[in-house]
Amino acid sequence: xxxxxxxxxxxxxxxxxxxxxxxxxxxxxxxxxxxxxxxxxxxxxxxxxxxxxxxxxxxxxxxxxxxxxxxxxxxxxxxxxxxxxxxxxxxxxxxxxxxxxxxxxxxxxxxxxxxxxxxxxxxxxxxxxxxxxxxxxxxxxxxxxxxxxxxxxxxxxxxxxxxxxxxxxxxxxxxxxxxxxxxxxxxxxxxxxxxxxxxxxxxxxxxxxxxxxxxxxxxxxxxxxxxxxxxxxxxxxxxxxxxxxxxxxxxxxxxxxxxxxxxxxxxxxxxxxxxxxxxxxxxxxxxxxxxxxxxxxxxxxxxxxxxxxxxxxxxxxxxxxxxxxxxxxxxxxxxxxxxxxxxxxxxxxxxxxxxxxxxxxxxxxxxxxxxxxxxxxxxxxxxxxxxxxxxxxxxxxxxxxxxxxxxxxxxxxxxxxxxxxxxxxxxxxxxxxxxxxxxxxxxxxxxxxxxxxxxxxxxxx
Ligand code: FAD
Ligand code: SF4
Numbered sequence: 001x002x003x004x005x006x007x008x009x010x011x012x013x014x015x016x017x018x019x020x021x022x023x024x025x026x027x028x029x030x031x032x033x034x035x036x037x038x039x040x041x042x043x044x045x046x047x048x049x050x051x052x053x054x055x056x057x058x059x060x061x062x063x064x065x066x067x068x069x070x071x072x073x074x075x076x077x078x079x080x081x082x083x084x085x086x087x088x089x090x091x092x093x094x095x096x097x098x099x100x101x102x103x104x105x106x107x108x109x110x111x112x113x114x115x116x117x118x119x120x121x122x123x124x125x126x127x128x129x130x131x132x133x134x135x136x137x138x139x140x141x142x143x144x145x146x147x148x149x150x151x152x153x154x155x156x157x158x159x160x161x162x163x164x165x166x167x168x169x170x171x172x173x174x175x176x177x178x179x180x181x182x183x184x185x186x187x188x189x190x191x192x193x194x195x196x197x198x199x200x201x202x203x204x205x206x207x208x209x210x211x212x213x214x215x216x217x218x219x220x221x222x223x224x225x226x227x228x229x230x231x232x233x234x235x236x237x238x239x240x241x242x243x244x245x246x247x248x249x250x251x252x253x254x255x256x257x258x259x260x261x262x263x264x265x266x267x268x269x270x271x272x273x274x275x276x277x278x279x280x281x282x283x284x285x286x287x288x289x290x291x292x293x294x295x296x297x298x299x300x301x302x303x304x305x306x307x308x309x310x311x312x313x314x315x316x317x318x319x320x321x322x323x324x325x326x327x328x329x330x331x332x333x334x335x336x337x338x339x340x341x342x343x344x345x346x347x348x349x350x351x352x353x354x355x356x357x358x359x360x361x362x363x364x365x366x367x368x369x370x371x372x373x374x375x376x377x378x379x380x381x382x383x384x385x386x387x388x389x390x391x392x393x394x395x396x397x398x399x400x401x402x403x404x405x406x407x408x409x410x411x412x413x414x415x416x417x418x419x420x421x422x423x424x425x426x427x428x429x430x431x432x433x434x435x436x437x438x439x440x441x442x443x444x445x446x447x448x449x450x451x452x453x454x455x456x457x458x459x460x461x
Pocket of ligand 2: 032033038039040050092094102104
């Protein structure tokens, strides 16, 4: 896919991937073999009818293609940009065996963007069962899980209200993923589409504080969906982690993406280091590293305890980071952060690692090599090694069964929690995963909620 050249893109937050033009999209669509057993569809967590939307692009009707995608995915322009397609639909594509799968994600983005260009906001589909409008459902969190559960329920006919703790909607899509990967007009448009289905969104409402989960049931909501994500950063637990100049990935990105620290008219404080180390190699780490370069950091190094093939970030984002000048220090792990007399970080004592036997994640376990310690000089560190669910709802809803690490336990078939009528899905159940996995969980829970309400009111199931 065409991209902005690295020397241009590191000077702005403009979108890096430029997307297909019309001719490129048709050429790519023509590569699809329209396989009978549709392996790509099974590889998509929300089962988009991929061959059908590609056929419509081939027939030069991207708007109809976008409508096919939207039958099962309310956020196609987002997914086309951020899904790890190489691990999902494109991995299952028969042409992947020859190393060149159809660029399904890029075609999805093309269809959604073409539709956006031609019509500001398409007419929403009519609710399937308007008689269900008398039943209200509360959705907690406006990330991809909440938006998907809400849009599926609204399309069925339910009256849906989303309660969002922050002043802006979108969850990680807004406060985590930077604009150079997901432009905000794209995000706003897809959220507007969800609103156009009749979904009401209330911001600045932290559920568990402003109102309790079971209180929502008492107030007349038939069911509650919890899609509160995993926003509590994990730390390494090594000495020096509280030195000034050490950020969590979440804090760094929120200050920039949500609180606009890089724009002079905003008062959000941020210290831009000259020499930054980012610990971790997932999407968050890549986003932190690339954001820092755009803010003027001279040297950015990713420090990762495994090797390149175990990096959890999307392959494309690792390549983008490398093209932009981010360095990679692999098989290295921090032992402690070292500060100066003012309490500011001045470097990291690291240890070299080697890979041992596979661990429970299936990846080879990194093992420290004794005596291999070395020092890396830096004046800024971002720790981006993952996130756990925010504890607020867990602590204020004692009947809710959770895993020892904080994830909410659900019935995987329906998304229902230990409290009848309360459902959950997305990162708050699985721990940090992907946008599309959260959307898949939102869909399962929407179907579960529909069944639950129909049973409760003796409606036809
Ligand atoms: P979230 O997106 O976290 O949304 C949860 C929402 O709930 C938030 O808006 C939050 O404010 C709100 N909330 C929390 N508590 C409460 C409360 N008590 N009351 C009301 N509202 C509440 N995945 C990909 O597939 N591709 C990528 O490229 C990618 N890049 C990423 C980059 C970063 C920096 C991060 C952090 C994650 C990335 N991910 C990526 C992972 C992906 O974004 C998440 O898996 C996904 O957003 C999870 O969706 P969710 O709806 O479960 O939660
Ligand atoms: Fe087309 Fe690949 Fe899906 Fe086959 S598997 S239908 S070639 S996208």
